[in-house]
Amino acid sequence: MTQWMDEEAGPVVRPYALIGGRTRSSGDELDLIAMVTATGAVTSSGFVPGPEQERILSLVTTATSVADVASELDLPLGVVRVLLGDLQDHQLISIGRASASERILKEVINGLRAL
Amino acid sequence: MDFGPSDEPVALKILIAGGFGVGKTTLVGAISEIRPLRTEEVLSDRGIGIDDVEGVEGKTTTTVAMDFGRITIREGLVVYLFGTPGQERFWFMWDELSYGALGAVVLADTRRLTDCFPSIDYFEQRGTPFIVAVNCFDGAEQYEAEDVRIALDLDPDVPVLLCDVRRRASAKNVLVTLVEHSLKVLTASQR
Ligand SMILES: Nc1nc2c(ncn2[C@@H]2O[C@H](COP(=O)(O)OP(=O)(O)O)[C@@H](O)[C@H]2O)c(=O)[nH]1
Ligand SMILES: [Mg+2]
Numbered sequence: 001m002t003q004w005m006d007e008e009a010g011p012v013v014r015p016y017a018l019i020g021g022r023t024r025s026s027g028d029e030l031d032l033i034a035m036v037t038a039t040g041a042v043t044s045s046g047f048v049p050g051p052e053q054e055r056i057l058s059l060v061t062t063a064t065s066v067a068d069v070a071s072e073l074d075l076p077l078g079v080v081r082v083l084l085g086d087l088q089d090h091q092l093i094s095i096g097r098a099s100a101s102e103r104i105l106k107e108v109i110n111g112l113r114a115l
Numbered sequence: 116m117d118f119g120p121s122d123e124p125v126a127l128k129i130l131i132a133g134g135f136g137v138g139k140t141t142l143v144g145a146i147s148e149i150r151p152l153r154t155e156e157v158l159s160d161r162g163i164g165i166d167d168v169e170g171v172e173g174k175t176t177t178t179v180a181m182d183f184g185r186i187t188i189r190e191g192l193v194v195y196l197f198g199t200p201g202q203e204r205f206w207f208m209w210d211e212l213s214y215g216a217l218g219a220v221v222l223a224d225t226r227r228l229t230d231c232f233p234s235i236d237y238f239e240q241r242g243t244p245f246i247v248a249v250n251c252f253d254g255a256e257q258y259e260a261e262d263v264r265i266a267l268d269l270d271p272d273v274p275v276l277l278c279d280v281r282r283r284a285s286a287k288n289v290l291v292t293l294v295e296h297s298l299k300v301l302t303a304s305q306r
Contacts (some may be wrong), residue, residue, distance in 0.1 A: 008217045017240075029213075031214060031215055032128065032195070032197070032211070033126040033127070033195050034126075035123075035124050035217070037226070046166050057196065060146045065126050065193070065195065067152060067183060067195060067197075068185070069175060070152055070153075071151055071152045071183060072282075073152045074151065074179065076153050076154050076155035077152070077153070077154035077155075078154055078155050079155065087233060096123070097126075097215070098123040098125045098126075099215075100125065100127055100217060102298065102301060102305075103301060104125055104127075104192065105187060105217075105294055105297060105298040105301065106298065107189075107192065108127065108188055108192070108294050109184075109291055109294050109295060109298070111188035111189065111192070112186070112188070112194075112287055112288070112291050112294065113188070113291055115146070115283075115287055
């Protein structure tokens with residue numbers, strides 16, 4: 001595993017240490033562009049979100065893709081998936097994916113042309 | 116937040132594939148803001164999934180940096196570009212990348228045409244709509260798109276076009292061609 005340094009903070013915790021070495025949380029594989037939204041629910045089960053999970057929760061008050069969460073938090077996708085899986089298991093986030101319709105694709109074509 | 120069923124945010128995924136040095140990163144950068152995205156995967160227990168706590172040290176992880184760009188069409192409609200990692204040892208990522216993808220751009224360099232064979236094979240087998248964009252490098256002999264189609268033995272309905280991925284207008288044209296093709300495939304599948 002690569003050791004990496006944060007220029008400002010010095011050695012940082014290795015990402016997999018954040019998630020106890022797990023590679024997947026329970027539940028489905030999360031698509032890179034699935035949209036994550038905080039539900040605003042309060043946990044009753046005694047689950048306490050970790051600092052990274054708190055950061056995620058404040059980021060996804062508006063729907064944010066899995067890839068954007070990883071990019072914004074500067075964490076590897078594999079790690080983000082596990083963190084999100086925990087949040088989902090405790091109903092703190094909902095994850096959805098709207099599929100593309102003909103209308104959407106036409107809108108994309110026009111939008112790209114107008115760039 | 117209140118999203119009506121039709122206002123749900125929509126994200127679309129486009130893959131940029133092709134051999135090393137063919138211009139994938141250049142293409143993503145020409146049309147969108149490149150953002151950092153890396154994935155760190157554990158190689159030893161792939162496919163097993165689910166929780167595992169002990170034994171972190173024994174696992175091999177690999178870190179892959181990906182080209183990642185986003186184009187906001189409007190609020191609630193975003194197109195994501197993902198450059199596929201070139202090396203073969205990252206093949207495992209392709210399934211995940213191509214899952215639910217709108218389509219793929221296979222970049223080709225006429226000096227090393229065979230470099231794009233694996234990508235073409237992959238998307239053909241997977242049924243992912245794709246186009247071939249020939250990146251015209253300075254000094255490389257110029258071919259017609261049709262010559263490339265023949266050389267690559269492509270189906271007649273796969274669009275082939277020439278481009279210069281350093282130019283935004285050209286990069287834009289590549290993406291428009293792909294989405295038009297994906298739309299055609301989608302419409303045909305609904306008949
Ligand atoms: N002359 C020329 N150079 C290009 C073109 N596209 C990319 N390059 C250069 O080729 C090199 C490799 O491109 P890059 O985008 O990094 O390839 P990647 O490995 O597919 O991501 C870079 O130095 C680019 O500046 C092109 O259309 N013409
Ligand atoms: Mg590159």
